[in-house]
Amino acid sequence: QKEVEQNSGPLSVPEGAIASLNCTYSDRGSQSFFWYRQYSGKSPELIMFIYSNGDKEDGRFTAQLNKASQYVSLLIRDSQPSDSATYLCAVKRGNDMRFGAGTRLTVKP
Amino acid sequence: EAGVTQSPTHLIKTRGQQATLRCSPISGHTSVYWYQQALGLGLQFLLWYDEGEERNRGNFPPRFSGRQFPNYSSELNVNALELEDSALYLCASSLGQGLSYEQYFGPGTRLTVT
Numbered sequence A: 001q002k003e004v005e006q007n008s009g010p011l012s013v014p015e016g017a018i019a020s021l022n023c024t025y026s027d028r029g030s031q032s033f034f035w036y037r038q039y040s041g042k043s044p045e046l047i048m049f050i051y052s053n054g055d056k057e058d059g060r061f062t063a064q065l066n067k068a069s070q071y072v073s074l075l076i077r078d079s080q081p082s083d084s085a086t087y088l089c090a091v092k093r094g095n096d097m098r099f100g101a102g103t104r105l106t107v108k109p
Numbered sequence B: 001e002a003g004v005t006q007s008p009t010h011l012i013k014t015r016g017q018q019a020t021l022r023c024s025p026i027s028g029h030t031s032v033y034w035y036q037q038a039l040g041l042g043l044q045f046l047l048w049y050d051e052g053e054e055r056n057r058g059n060f061p062p063r064f065s066g067r068q069f070p071n072y073s074s075e076l077n078v079n080a081l082e083l084e085d086s087a088l089y090l091c092a093s094s095l096g097q098g099l100s101y102e103q104y105f106g107p108g109t110r111l112t113v114t
Helices: none
Strands: A002-004 A010-012 A019-025 A031-040 A047-050 A054-058 A059-065 A071-078 A085-093 A096-099 A101-109 B006-008 B009-013 B017-023 B031-037 B044-050 B055-059 B062-066 B074-078 B086-096 B109-113
Touching: A002 A010, A002 A085, A010 A019, A010 A047, A010 A071, A019 A101, A031 A059, A047 A054, A047 A059, A047 A071, A047 A101, A071 A085, A096 B044, B009 B017, B017 B086, B017 B109, B031 B074, B044 B074, B055 B062, B074 B086
Parallel strands: A010 A101, B009 B109
Antiparallel strands: A002 A019, A019 A071, A031 A047, A031 A085, A054 A059, A059 A071, A085 A096, A085 A101, B006 B017, B017 B074, B031 B044, B031 B086, B044 B055, B062 B074, B086 B109
């Protein structure tokens, strides 16, 4: 079992729709959870992080965490073509951060 | 504030050679991480340095090594290069420990082994 699992996609949504990206992790001791966006040929950039169960909203982005189910998700509301990228889920325990392989999102105009 | 910088941007080597990649963290950051991202694959953790010491390493052979200098910059060395070492090598820096201390990534070094 991979430490951090993501559906590789591609996930395709129309412009203006909600994109839902999912991530599961195997280490129950994981403490904080991060979502990064990576455009093709570029380095990852942080979107947001969460470490408490529930929802955390930042603009069009909402992260959801369920530690009991070992599940974290990212919702992107009002998706824009500029959101087309690969989204990486990262799970941190102490100072050890592990990344999923990423989900490729395409937002079609 | 300057971000994480890496050099060189591109590096072409032949099998059996050695490659040296360099990283300068954000000012004030003491932790430096190295990742390998092969084409179509996720980020694979290589090494973590903090305060000049190697704190952890991923599941890579010993020919992947590195060090952190007193100014917190870091170097990744890959000896006896193999074709499968071709990848984007990303360096990230962090303030240190803490739940919310995220990692900031540099632009990467694209290593091609022929």
